[in-house]
Amino acid sequence: MSYDLILLPSGVATSIDEVDAYLAAQEGQPESATVADIAAEINARNAALPASDTFLATDSVGGAPSGTTLTVSSPYDALGFVRNLLFDLATPRDYAIYDPQLSWLIDPKDHIPVSVTHGGAGEFPYLTEELAHNWVAGLSDPNPYLIVERGDQRYIQTYRDQRGEYTLEYRDGSPQRHFGTVLADPDEVARIIWDWTTDPASVEKDVAWTGVEL
Template sequence: MSYDHILLPSGAATTPAEVDAHLTAQQGVPEAEIVAEIASELNRRNEELPEEDGFLSVFPLGGIDHGSALHLASPYDAIGYVRALLFELATPRGYAVYDPQLAWLFDPADRIAATVTHGGAGEFPYLTRELVDLWIPTLAEPGPYLIVERADQEYIQTYRHPDGRYALEYRDGSPDKHFVTELGDAAAVAELIWDWTTGDRTRFGALDWEQLAL
């Protein structure tokens, strides 16, 4: 069994239904130059590895009339590696990454660069408002947390408790600048994480923060 990822141009879709519509519309359209370029690089990197370490379930990629879309399948044990590689290649070219298993769309438009760790799905190189709004209400075991880190010891994170409440923490570079609060509203947590990510602390003053001693 393989794990799928799909590349498509930034702005081509905002919902899973729109992704499906875009892919349908690309059927029979000659392969776009950018798609051929990305496919060629993925093929090259896969070919450099021993066959047993390859990250493509179907090889080689490309040469199919799917227009501006590129579909690739990989072994489950290569998911993290493939995701990182796709962000490396797709983001600078203005391409989004779609995960059809989770129905997650990573569109680089309006992204904020950060190290983002999703407790259930691993690490990602940026955050968007759409992603934080999608992720926070659905955090669940075995990793019900999200961390957004801009620099060493500079991060915001949340943990969703079994009762649905959220512990929200942020740290501004040192132990004496590490604070925590609790909220029961997923939308408010998402807003605050996005505010912190964009550098807006306006809403933070309305909350009761407690200094956290570790």
């Protein structure tokens, strides 16, 4: 079983329908120089590995008339590695990643580089306001949590319980500076997480926080 991720330029789409339309419009177009460069790097890294350790589900990627888009298929157990590699290659080139299995468009436009752990999908190297709202609202079993980290003991996290309520906590450098609250509105939770991502001090006035004993 393989897992597909698709690269496309940042800003060309803001919805899944627009992504699908853009991909369709690129079919048959000559491969762009940027896509060729990314594909060459992916192929070189894959070819440098023993056959038992390769991370592509195909012999190679690129070389197709797909314009400014690139589809990368990997075995499911290599997904985390491949996704991290694509972020490394795509983000500096102002490229977004589309995950058609989850219907997620991960676009670096206006992103902030932080460490994000999504309980259902793994780790990501940045957050945007749109992703914060999409991910918080979509948290579901078996791992309905989201963590955003800035460094050692500086993070904000939320967990969605079976009633649909969100336990929201943040830590500001030490166990003595660990606070929490419970909220019902996913948009409010996402807004607070995004506010913390842009300005950690701003969340202190957002809601009535209480100290958390761990």
